[in-house]
Amino acid sequence: MTGRTEEYKKKFWKDFAKDLEDAKEITPEAEKDTISLVSGICNTATVIKNIAVCLAEWKWGTTNNFLYKWKSNIPLSSKKHISLVDAGLDINIAFPLMLPPHRNIDLILSFDFSEGDPFETLRKTAKQFPFPKITIEDKDVKIPSKSCYVFEGDGDGIPDVMYFPLFNNQTSEGKVDEMREKYATIHISYDESQVKELLEVSKNNVEKNYTQIREKIKQCVQRHNLKRTREAAAYGVMNTGGAMEEKNKDN
Structure with a gap:
């Protein structure tokens, strides 16, 4: 908080301490909503991360190959996983x-x-x-x-x-x-x-x-x-x- 006045810094930490006290009194319903929100944010971040990896490696729709080791003369049978792309x-x-x-x-x-x-x-x-x-x-x-x-x-x-x-x-x-x-x-x-x-x-x-x-x-x-x-x-x-x-x- 460089450049802030002493009064502003005192008020900031006082409000921060109050927020911590209030957090102890969160109702079960509010806590549930908060957990749900955080969980949703984490899931979204995971999806974005996985998409970024796919973009970087140009891999799409990776799935198990049902032809794996079925017959040697089928080209796809040598791959355990295949990546599908639109x-x-x-x-x-x-x-x-x-x-x-x-x-x-x-x-x-x-x-x-x-x-x-x-x-x-x-x-x-x-x-x-x-x-x-x-x-x-x-x-x-x-x-x-x-x-x-x-x-x-x-x-x-x-x-x-x-x-x-x-x-x-x-x-x-x-x-x-x-x-x-x-x-x-x-x-x-x-x-x-x-x-x-x-x-x-x-x-x-x-x-x-x-x-x-x-x-x-x-x-x-x-x-x-x-x-x-x-x-x-x-x-x-x-x-x-x-x-x-x-x-x-x-x-």
């Missing part, structure tokens, strides 16, 4: 879950419902995982001109991707900015009519490309079957009438 904090779409090599994915149909750059999730994924090359014309970056964009993989670890931006000039012509504003992320709830409108827009995106989707699926199936046939041939096995038979090595 996809919205990174790529904002579940591409990483589909891209491990053991999944053998041939085709991904991806429907975009995020705010902002509609192609951001594609570019982020392409930087981190085996993914098709993402080439978008400058005019489409702001407002997509098509309801479906097809990005070709290589059929050998990199899948084909059919990408459907929700709002585009093919199914929401002239209303893209209006629809984006109406359904911005900041709006946390929609009424029934709005939900129906969104579903209708999404449905139109699929209907517009129904034939293209079917053709792409057929193409991927044919490519996959050809790949399997080549692999079988390499291992001395051939496909006859749907059954796999070992080649006669003497021939």
Whole structure:
């Protein structure tokens, strides 16, 4: 209390002593309330501290891994604990879950419902995982001109991707900015009519490309079957009438 007068210091300590005396006479109810308040403050401090640690170590939702030591050929089985994170904090779409090599994915149909750059999730994924090359014309970056964009993989670890931006000039012509504003992320709830409108827009995106989707699926199936046939041939096995038979090595 540097700079305070002597009178102020005497009054301060006198009031402090009185407060200590009064504290001895706290009723059980008041004591209970005080303990509850202190407990709440401590719990809040613990939560803040745990969040700070998670932020520093970039760990989220640490939980026991139910696959731990189940099977050796499952990548996650070697980890006793796993950390879960909201996809919205990174790529904002579940591409990483589909891209491990053991999944053998041939085709991904991806429907975009995020705010902002509609192609951001594609570019982020392409930087981190085996993914098709993402080439978008400058005019489409702001407002997509098509309801479906097809990005070709290589059929050998990199899948084909059919990408459907929700709002585009093919199914929401002239209303893209209006629809984006109406359904911005900041709006946390929609009424029934709005939900129906969104579903209708999404449905139109699929209907517009129904034939293209079917053709792409057929193409991927044919490519996959050809790949399997080549692999079988390499291992001395051939496909006859749907059954796999070992080649006669003497021939």
